[in-house]
Amino acid sequence: MTLFLQLAITGFSVGIIYALIAIGFVIILKCSQAFNIAQGHIVMIGGYLGFTFLVMVGLPLWAALLAAIATAVIMGLLIERLTLRPLVGQPVLAVVMMTIALGFCILEGLAILIWGGEYKVYSGALPAVSLRLGAVYVPAAMVFAVILAIIVVTALMLFFRYAKIGLAMRATAEDEQVAQCAGIRVTTVYAISWIIACVTGVVAGVLLGGESGVSPYLATMGLKAFAVVLLGGVNSIGGAIVAGIIVGLAESFAAGYLDPLTTRGGLATIFPFIVIIIVLVIRPYGLFGIKRIERI
């Protein structure tokens, strides 16, 4: 029973972090129909930024988060202006290859160039708050992750419902040309969507880095977050949260119960990819996505 609860808590915590990464992806997709495969690498850069501001510069946690968010804003603006804006209207492969080149080449190369691509640990810098429910250990990162997820989702919901720019973004997601006719600056909408995605990615990265260290391997977490995106439906933020929790729990239980059955283990690392294939074959639009059925 203790094992079950521990696995559930760990799975929930990992799932919430996957959901945070997935939300960034969903925001960009909703607003500009661009598939951002570089989201995982933005998370990795976020982790390294956390290391820089917390350990190398020595700021307190709130200042480091603010600095990381400021850097994320600048990064989002640069990425959108320099690489994605010239590709407006191009086929999906061009945009995807652009984000792949951005993530796997430029961001990873920068990580190696600036921080040496080494494994950096800074869990001591996050305040150590941990709870024990009986025999079950609740990690500090999970507490922060849940709080952060609630803040992020509430902020986004309020933003999209009440802020003028949020409404403009929803309008652009519906129909770009009509939004342009109504006087909405579509380029601003793209920029803001990228900024939001970079900020959520960087914050998730700081959290993940604080919990388990940063290295270029963190980028593959982003690939796993795509399982969350696909399961939840690529258009739905709420779906990303629900699917994140499901995938996190499933991965944790697979690691705990199925791993001893396989010969060498490692099932947890591969589990999200199996989820991707199953979702794509059975229900490509996910749990909460918009149905688009093509009978071919």
Added chain:
Amino acid sequence: MSLASGTFNQSYAQDMAILRTRTQRVLLFAFLAFLFTCPLFIGETWLTIMTMIGITVISVHGLNILTGYCGQISMGHSAFMAVGGYTSAILCAKLGFSFWAALPCAALFAGLVGLIFGLPSLRVKGFYLIMATISAYFIISWLVHFQLTGLTGGVFGLAAPKPEIFGMVLQSRASYFYLVMIIACLATVVAVNIVRSRVGRAFIAIRDNDLAAEVMGINIWAYKLLAFFIGCVFAGVAGSLLAHYYAWASIEAFPFLDSVWYLGMLIVGGMGSTTGAILGVVSLRLLDYLVTILAPILAAAFPAIAPQASASLSLIMRGLVIIVFLIFEPRGLAHGWERIKAYFRLWPFSH
């Protein structure tokens, strides 16, 4: 020097010919002569680079047929190369096959695995297919390296013996270079002719509008799976050659980033054309070589980043090249070459 200008065909054979003018035939012959005599006068480094170019050309031809002509974007290509490489190594090392029997078996098996992992293409397109093929890469990698360890040697890898012909082991670089180049030329001929056939036309129809192709009567399920099969057969051949080149089949020979590079090579070279595939491979491999020359210079100029200069510079340069081509020349070098030829053909007229 005369370029082909206008249509003066008088027979079907002339109409269907790949080489139309005498200049084209002379140039091709000169190029082939250069290719097959170059081990005599180029150094060891260039021989290695050319061998790698040859192996990559075979693999990228497969990806070109799958992605460039049939429109099924596949980011799992290096996994299928790994399947081919490991199969060939296992057949040679553990079952005692000769290389010439193992190569076709490895290619066919890689094609079958590609067929199975290409099944999602029947349900999804575009980005979703990319995600499915990325997952295919990681699942295959996990199966090969962590689950079937008895067969594949796990993370450690498997020794692959060098091929033998008429009792003579192909030990030297020059002999392996000839092997790779002969197979690469064969692969190019096969790829060009697949595209010119009925199958190729069906692929192009599926890429342009698969709904319309289905309406016209093309069985897109069969042709999509056939595209995966053909593309992965090429990948299997390339993977097998790679494994025997390194004499070791291991996880480092087939990393995930290679799939990204192959797609990048297609983008730089031009996606829907065979010459584009070759141009893309040559450009990016030469860029790699340029980076290995530049990295020590950079490391000397900025000693703070010396240890990681070459790794990061290689990644950043490749990324920049792909990004620049995507923004400024999305149809690749092949299209640029066509534009140059058209300009000279039509000069001094502008249209």
